[in-house]
Amino acid sequence: MNFDYDLFVIGGGSGGVRAARIAAGEHGARVGLAEESRMGGTCVIRGCVPKKLMIFASNAPMMADEMRGYGWGDANAHQFDWAAFRNKLDTELNRLEAAYTTNAERAGVEIHRQRAKLVDHHTVSLADGTRFTAKHILIAVGGRPAKIGIPGEELGLISDDLFLLDELPRRALLIGGGFIACEFATILNGLGVQTVQAYRGDAVLRGFDTEAREMATQQLSDIGVDLRLGLAPTRMDKSEGGVTVSFDDGSSEEFDAVFFATGRDPYSWDLGLENTEVRRRKNGAIEVDQWSQTSVPSIFAVGDVTDRVNLTPVAIREGHAFADTIFGGHARKVNHDVVASAVYLRPAELGTIGLTEEQARERGAVDVYSAVFRPMRSMFAGSNSRTMMKLLVDPDTDKVLGCHIFGPEAGEMIQLAAIPITMGATKADFDATMAVHPTAAEELVTMRQPSRRHRPGEA
Ligand SMILES: Cc1cc2nc3c(=O)[nH]c(=O)nc-3n(C[C@H](O)[C@H](O)[C@H](O)COP(=O)(O)OP(=O)(O)OC[C@H]3O[C@@H](n4cnc5c(N)ncnc54)[C@H](O)[C@@H]3O)c2cc1C
Ligand SMILES: NC(=O)c1ccc[n+]([C@@H]2O[C@H](COP(=O)([O-])OP(=O)(O)OC[C@H]3O[C@@H](n4cnc5c(N)ncnc54)[C@H](O)[C@@H]3O)[C@@H](O)[C@H]2O)c1
Numbered sequence: 001m002n003f004d005y006d007l008f009v010i011g012g013g014s015g016g017v018r019a020a021r022i023a024a025g026e027h028g029a030r031v032g033l034a035e036e037s038r039m040g041g042t043c044v045i046r047g048c049v050p051k052k053l054m055i056f057a058s059n060a061p062m063m064a065d066e067m068r069g070y071g072w073g074d075a076n077a078h079q080f081d082w083a084a085f086r087n088k089l090d091t092e093l094n095r096l097e098a099a100y101t102t103n104a105e106r107a108g109v110e111i112h113r114q115r116a117k118l119v120d121h122h123t124v125s126l127a128d129g130t131r132f133t134a135k136h137i138l139i140a141v142g143g144r145p146a147k148i149g150i151p152g153e154e155l156g157l158i159s160d161d162l163f164l165l166d167e168l169p170r171r172a173l174l175i176g177g178g179f180i181a182c183e184f185a186t187i188l189n190g191l192g193v194q195t196v197q198a199y200r201g202d203a204v205l206r207g208f209d210t211e212a213r214e215m216a217t218q219q220l221s222d223i224g225v226d227l228r229l230g231l232a233p234t235r236m237d238k239s240e241g242g243v244t245v246s247f248d249d250g251s252s253e254e255f256d257a258v259f260f261a262t263g264r265d266p267y268s269w270d271l272g273l274e275n276t277e278v279r280r281r282k283n284g285a286i287e288v289d290q291w292s293q294t295s296v297p298s299i300f301a302v303g304d305v306t307d308r309v310n311l312t313p314v315a316i317r318e319g320h321a322f323a324d325t326i327f328g329g330h331a332r333k334v335n336h337d338v339v340a341s342a343v344y345l346r347p348a349e350l351g352t353i354g355l356t357e358e359q360a361r362e363r364g365a366v367d368v369y370s371a372v373f374r375p376m377r378s379m380f381a382g383s384n385s386r387t388m389m390k391l392l393v394d395p396d397t398d399k400v401l402g403c404h405i406f407g408p409e410a411g412e413m414i415q416l417a418a419i420p421i422t423m424g425a426t427k428a429d430f431d432a433t434m435a436v437h438p439t440a441a442e443e444l445v446t447m448r449q450p451s452r453r454h455r456p457g458e459a
Helices: 014-025 041-046 048-068 082-106 179-190 210-222 312-327 357-363 376-380 410-423 427-432
Strands: 007-010 031-034 116-120 123-126 131-133 137-139 143-145 171-175 194-199 226-229 233-239 242-247 252-255 257-260 264-266 299-301 341-343 349-354 366-373 387-393 400-407 452-454
Touching: 007 014, 014 031, 014 041, 041 048, 048 376, 171 179, 171 252, 179 194, 179 210, 179 341, 210 226, 210 349, 210 357, 210 387, 210 400, 242 257, 341 410, 349 410, 357 366, 357 387, 357 400, 357 452, 387 427, 400 410, 400 427
Parallel strands: 007 031, 137 299, 171 194, 171 257, 194 226
Antiparallel strands: 116 123, 123 131, 143 264, 233 242, 242 252, 341 349, 349 400, 366 387, 366 452, 387 400
């Protein structure tokens, strides 16, 4: 019998349209579809989509209320009350400090509120001269901001200073293009400070996925940061209105405040390490093995001072593993290979785990699934900002090698994507996962064709 169609679909909503599209587009079927009302059906016309947009809209009074708690009067009039915010911030940090103290003391830790140094492999001395001996010593002293060695740099501030400003500068310069410079530029700009960011490279966030870096670079400019690429400061001089900075292109400019965000060094100096045989790397990082043990068996080190992966959850995990191994009879190592992180930019954040596209290409063949689109919320409001969801997949094993998300709340998303990726999930596992709709993250489980395939040896 001859049919008019191979398939006739009654209903042009979510299920019908997808079935029709796949049958026709991918499998060559002759497909008809009937829809008595509007194409798109309940989800698009009178369900998920309008509902979600109204959820965004209905959020405004709540956001406005919440923002008043942060020191904002009329956000559009740029009425930010820095003093009120600082007070609340101080109160909150005091609360957290008390909680950290109480929790440690409750566990039985004796806290000495002084600087400590090593005297020998089993002895520490405090600033008041008191000495204590211990079977094991753990060095967890973190890092310190590094400046770059230009004349007058003592006039510049560091990240610690931002949280202690009595008033916000009118015009600020941020030097650097890493985590801190980009986050601080976003913050200062959002609080109404005229913000200039000088970065010597051609896209911020070196080391991150290139496509994501380009989007982050664009966003900084879009939100109003005066981002100057290929520019580095050469000297700083005190001037009437603040600090005058000279740059390597021959220009100079005056700022109320200049912040260095040019990296952090392991804080291993003035710690008495010369009294021990603890080995350090050239940059001062304490050398440790996979058990966080230094070259001295009784001395261990965790966190930024070891310059492995300089993130809070990593330091916490290293500290915990050390305690379990040495005191819990339960040897535990920390896997530093797959660590998710986020850069808190606005409106889009950057969440990342695993290999970048460039690293994956160096490693071998890789299929790139990348969706770049305008997210529902901002597009409705007329914004051009874009979101990216990217999965890098090994075509031989189907394993997901990396995931990069640029979009609102990407930090939250990457935390969840980090679970299957840490477990060794394949692209097929992602594909088998049902989408949550309407979300931006559903792209992660609905990208069906690679955007590009890289193979070794290609140009
Ligand atoms: C501005 C900024 C933003 C950041 N944002 C993030 C983020 O969003 N997410 C993230 O994961 N990481 C972030 N980080 C990194 C994170 O803060 C560090 O990786 C983490 O704090 C490292 O923990 P740690 O225990 O090694 O050191 P720290 O947390 O630095 O702790 C070291 C402590 O040792 C004390 N100390 C030092 N020397 C001595 C001594 N001789 N005697 C006694 N005490 C001493 C210090 O005062 C300090 O309290 C950020 C860092 C900065 C600077
Ligand atoms: N969201 C987060 O997880 C988060 C946020 C902030 C900081 N951190 C941690 O803190 C660390 C330190 O952050 P950071 O931003 O200071 O360091 P970074 O290493 O990320 O960036 C340093 C920047 O300074 C620039 N720079 C270095 N030397 C320079 C010179 N001589 N002249 C001009 N520019 C120079 C570099 O090009 C780079 O852009 C990060 O690596 C990260 O581990 C994490």
